[in-house]
Amino acid sequence: MKAHTVFMVQRSKSSPAWMHEHVNDPYVQRAQKDGYRARAAYKLLEINEKDKLIKSGTLLADLGSAPGSWSQVAAKLVGPSGQVFALDILPMERIDGVDFIQGDFREDEVLRQFENLLGNRPLDLVICDMAPNMSGNAVTDQARSYYLCELALDFARNHLKPGGSFLIKVFQGAGYQEYLAEMRSLFQTVQTRKPDASRNRSSEIYLLGKNKR
C-alpha cells in the first residue's frame, strides 16, 4: 500500500460528515453510557478479552493516553495491586489508580520524568495508542507516526520485563514491514489485531508483541 492511501480518508473533526458519523456511531453512544472518555475503550476491551493482557496486579504504561479511555479500562482491570503509568502531550483529567505525566514523548526530559515515575520497576505491559497531529501531508504524517512508534518500541525494550507484552497502533503503509521486523526481533510472537471498534476505512492496525525476549 502506498503512503498516500494512508490518511486520505481522515475527515476533519469539525466537518458535518464527521459529526454525523460521530453522533450515530454505536461505540460513541456506548462510551457515553458506560462512562468512558472515548470510543477507543472498546478497542482495548476487545483485544484484552482475547489476549488477557491486563489482569489484577499488572504494571503497565499507557503512551498517548489522553483523553483517557484506555487508562480507565486499564486502571479498573489492574486493581489496587497493579499500577498504570500514563503519558500524553495533552492534559488528561485525573483517573484513580493512574499516575499521569503531561509532556511530549519525543523529548528526553519528558522521558526521564516518566522513567522516574516508574522508579526502575519493570513493566508487564506497554500499550501505545499515540498518533501525531495530522498535517494533511500523508508522507510526513506517516513518518511522524513511525517515529513515535520507534520511540515507543525503544521504551518497551528498556522497560518491559522478559516475557512482557507490547500493544501498539500503527498505520499500514510506508515503514510497516520494517517496523514489524523490528518487533519480531524483540518479541517471540507478533500478531495483528483489528478490533471491531477500529473503523474499517482506517489503515490503523494494532500490533501485539508477546513474550519479550
Ligand SMILES: C[S@@+](CC[C@H](N)C(=O)[O-])C[C@H]1O[C@@H](n2cnc3c(N)ncnc32)[C@H](O)[C@@H]1O
Ligand atoms: C488516539 S489518541 C489516544 C486515545 C487514548 N488511547 C484513549 O483511549 O483515550 C492519541 C494520543 O496521542 C497523543 N500524542 C501524540 N503525539 C504525542 C507525543 N509526541 N507525546 C505524547 N503524546 C502524544 C495525542 O495527544 C493523543 O491524545
